[in-house]
Amino acid sequence: MAYQSNFNSGQYAYGRNWAFTLQRITGVITFIFVFWHFFNTRLQVYLGTITHDDLGSTMHQIATNPTYFVLYVIGVLSAVFHFSNGLWAFMISWGITISPRAQKVSSKICMGVFVLVSLLFLLSLIAFTGKEFKGAAIGIDLAVGTI
Numbered sequence: 595m596a597y598q599s600n601f602n603s604g605q606y607a608y609g610r611n612w613a614f615t616l617q618r619i620t621g622v623i624t625f626i627f628v629f630w631h632f633f634n635t636r637l638q639v640y641l642g643t644i645t646h647d648d649l650g651s652t653m654h655q656i657a658t659n660p661t662y663f664v665l666y667v668i669g670v671l672s673a674v675f676h677f678s679n680g681l682w683a684f685m686i687s688w689g690i691t692i693s694p695r696a697q698k699v700s701s702k703i704c705m706g707v708f709v710l711v712s713l714l715f716l717l718s719l720i721a722f723t724g725k726e727f728k729g730a731a732i733g734i735d736l737a738v739g740t741i
Contacts, residue, residue, distance in 0.1 A: 613679050613682075616675065616679065617675075617676060617679050617680065617683070619672075620672040620673070620675050620676040620679075621676050623668065623669065623672040624669065624672045624673040624676050626669075627665075627666075627668075627669030627670075627672060627673060628669075628673070630665075630669070631666075631669070634652070634656065635649055635652060635653070638652070650722070650727040651727060651728065653722040653727065654722050654723065654724075654727035654728050656722070657719055657720070657722035657723045657727075658723050658728075663719070663723075666719055667716065667719070670712070670715045670716065670719065671712055674708055674711045674712045674715060675708060677707075677711070678704045678705070678707050678708035678711070679704065679708075681704050681707065682697075682700055682701055682704040685700050686700075
């Protein structure tokens, strides 16, 4: 769908045309990000490469690497924008917000959702840079008595 749509944001500089274009772009970025995140975390647990208890340490390694941190920020912001803008478009296409005023109000609400959820995701990503996640695997081993 992202590759078949006609982008006209260069011809018409309306905000909604840019939102349409960004919806397609963030959809592709989000798809790649979710696959990458799943591969690095949950699939590794399933394959037995790491344990479920080691996910905090794994996320710490990802969050403290500057390149991965930037990629995660891009992925998270893309996913949240795609969700928020998709929510706005859903409300219009399903007839929930029909009038221009209702669409304007829902646009502001969805923008608020974007800001709030983005902030929460970014704060959680920053939290993974903390020292308590660095030694998560060591702390678990000590608690269990395997070291």
